[in-house]
Amino acid sequence: MDILLEPFQFEFFRNGVVVSLLVGALCGLIGVYIVLRGMSYIGHGLSHAIFGGAVVTYVMAWNFYVGAGLWGFLAALLINQTVRRTRISADAAIGVITTASFAIGVALISRYRHFTRSFDAALFGNILGVTTQDVLVVAAVTFVVALIIFFMYKQLLFTTFNAEVAQVYGVKTEWVDTLFSLALAAALIASMQILGVTLIAAALVIPAITARLLTDSFNRMVILSTMIGMMTNLIGMYLSYYIDVASGATIVLVQATVFALSLVLSLSQKRAARRLSHTHV
Amino acid sequence: MEPLLELRKVSFGYGAMPVLEDINLHLHRGQFAALVGPSGAGKTTLLKLILGTLQPIHGEIYTHGELLRNGRSPRVGYVPQLETVDWNFPVTVEQAVWMGQIGNKNIWPWMNAEERKQVRAMLERLDIANLALRHIRDLSGGQQQRVFLARALISKPDLLVLDEPTVGLDIQTAEMILVLLAELNRQGVTLLMTTHDLNAAAAHLPWVICLNQKVVAQGAPEDVFTEEVLSETYRGDMLVFRHNGMMFIQQRPHDHTYKDLVPEPVPGEVPLTH
Numbered sequence: 146m147d148i149l150l151e152p153f154q155f156e157f158f159r160n161g162v163v164v165s166l167l168v169g170a171l172c173g174l175i176g177v178y179i180v181l182r183g184m185s186y187i188g189h190g191l192s193h194a195i196f197g198g199a200v201v202t203y204v205m206a207w208n209f210y211v212g213a214g215l216w217g218f219l220a221a222l223l224i225n226q227t228v229r230r231t232r233i234s235a236d237a238a239i240g241v242i243t244t245a246s247f248a249i250g251v252a253l254i255s256r257y258r259h260f261t262r263s264f265d266a267a268l269f270g271n272i273l274g275v276t277t278q279d280v281l282v283v284a285a286v287t288f289v290v291a292l293i294i295f296f297m298y299k300q301l302l303f304t305t306f307n308a309e310v311a312q313v314y315g316v317k318t319e320w321v322d323t324l325f326s327l328a329l330a331a332a333l334i335a336s337m338q339i340l341g342v343t344l345i346a347a348a349l350v351i352p353a354i355t356a357r358l359l360t361d362s363f364n365r366m367v368i369l370s371t372m373i374g375m376m377t378n379l380i381g382m383y384l385s386y387y388i389d390v391a392s393g394a395t396i397v398l399v400q401a402t403v404f405a406l407s408l409v410l411s412l413s414q415k416r417a418a419r420r421l422s423h424t425h426v
Numbered sequence: 427m428e429p430l431l432e433l434r435k436v437s438f439g440y441g442a443m444p445v446l447e448d449i450n451l452h453l454h455r456g457q458f459a460a461l462v463g464p465s466g467a468g469k470t471t472l473l474k475l476i477l478g479t480l481q482p483i484h485g486e487i488y489t490h491g492e493l494l495r496n497g498r499s500p501r502v503g504y505v506p507q508l509e510t511v512d513w514n515f516p517v518t519v520e521q522a523v524w525m526g527q528i529g530n531k532n533i534w535p536w537m538n539a540e541e542r543k544q545v546r547a548m549l550e551r552l553d554i555a556n557l558a559l560r561h562i563r564d565l566s567g568g569q570q571q572r573v574f575l576a577r578a579l580i581s582k583p584d585l586l587v588l589d590e591p592t593v594g595l596d597i598q599t600a601e602m603i604l605v606l607l608a609e610l611n612r613q614g615v616t617l618l619m620t621t622h623d624l625n626a627a628a629a630h631l632p633w634v635i636c637l638n639q640k641v642v643a644q645g646a647p648e649d650v651f652t653e654e655v656l657s658e659t660y661r662g663d664m665l666v667f668r669h670n671g672m673m674f675i676q677q678r679p680h681d682h683t684y685k686d687l688v689p690e691p692v693p694g695e696v697p698l699t700h
Binding site: 181295300302303306307309310311312315357360363 | 477478479504510516518522524525526532533535561563
């Protein structure tokens with residue numbers, strides 16, 4: 146019990162646990178739609194784009210959350226519109242737009258070398274740097290994104306399943322996509338501090354694909370993915386504290402382990418079912 | 427009688443390439459019609475114009491006498507080609523049908539009691555109630571088609587539009603689906619479908635529309651499926667024969683058939699039987 150409670154004497158750990166649980170739920174929830182839309186690469190790309198936005202925000206002396214959020218949202222919107230209005234595929238659009246945005250950040254850093262070190266946390270995640278303001282921002286983003294998904298559940302489900310048919314049934318798919326882009330950009334910014342640009346993609350994708358391995362029901366996948374996100378983030382936080390490894394990396398490694406175990410379980414279940422059906426023939 | 431759907435001089439193209447020219451069509455309440463024509467004739471494009479996902483370059487589309495304006499969809503139930511469905515998507519039969527109730531006022535992310543009752547009743551109507559909790563991938567082709575028919579019907583549409591509902595199905599299942607559609611039509615559902623299966627259209631449909639960029643002819647199959655009309659529609663040499671009151675359509679083989687190209691084909695082996 147002491148092992149579980151001991152780290153809570155430190156404020157950074159208390160903040161870190163709250164933020165990691167929220168970020169786990171947020172990434173797990175939004176990751177379901179990312180994975181099912183076949184856009185797993187967008188988390189990776191968009192977080193890099195937001196990094197560019199973060200640097201620009203810093204140079205312009207704007208508020209980080211507002212500036213980087215707006216930048217991320219515009220990048221997501223640009224990707225959506227490029228895919229909708231041209232023959233360019235999603236992965237190519239993500240590749241071009243987000244890498245160009247990341248390059249802006251890198252160019253600015255190399256131009257103004259004196260602030261390079263400040264962006265380590267954004268790149269690799271730093272739980273020690275989580276402030277009370279960060280906790281409040283992450284809580285607000287999680288609450289808003291959860292509300293959006295709750296009240297647009299059916300529209301998001303239908304659009305993700307088949308956007309063209311959903312449009313015929315009266316779903317305003319362009320609005321759904323725009324709102325989803327906004328939610329995704331907000332989720333990425335909220336997660337950046339703890340996971341870092343380089344690791345966010347994994348936190349978005351792994352809980353969702355792990356849940357997909359475990360169920361064939363959409364509702365259950367949403368619940369499972371959210372729970373896996375929270376649970377793995379919490380375990381990752383403890384491990385990070387005790388083995389003194391960066392929080393983002395530890396969380397992703399825990400998630401990868403859970404995914405590997407689920408894969409083995411799923412494969413063995415399939416093999417057992419096949420054996421059973423052969424026995425019955 | 428005011429038509430349920432009316433297309434007046436509708437034209438559409440992708441870039442400079444015209445796909446549909448000067449289409450005039452009427453569809454009345456209770457009608458069951460099939461669009462037939464070769465690949466690239468504009469059948470799916472015409473469906474998309476009717477569904478409101480594409481806008482005509484020229485001409486107008488009216489539903490119930492009202493102009494179908496940009497962005498507004500008519501009350502249509504749409505059954506897409508089965509090939510376009512993501513079969514690995516994690517939805518059960520019940521959830522897939524529930525999507526058809528998207529227009530309901532229910533704001534909660536789960537089925538309310540009334541919706542569940544309606545979904546169950548629709549599954550009963552299409553004889554798939556026992557599959558409600560199965561994943562859509564774990565069904566036969568005919569059952570999968572019934573699921574998407576149920577999703578379309580549960581929205582209580584004025585018109586049911588089906589894009590090649592028999593494609594990829596074996597002969598028996600395809601026939602079963604066409605009989606089911608006829609039964610729905612008997613219950614008052616107006617249907618418009620596309621098909622490549624001319625023999626099935628001749629046997630099961632009361633009205634056919636031959637399309638190849640323009641409407642070549644329309645009417646009852648026995649009047650429209652003539653060698654002249656079909657040859658013009660398919661731009662090939664089409665043969666129509668009748669046997670036991672049924673109509674069969676076949677394209678005359680090209681000059682170079684298999685026998686001309688391979689005079690001595692490699693034979694198979696008939697296993698010895700006792």
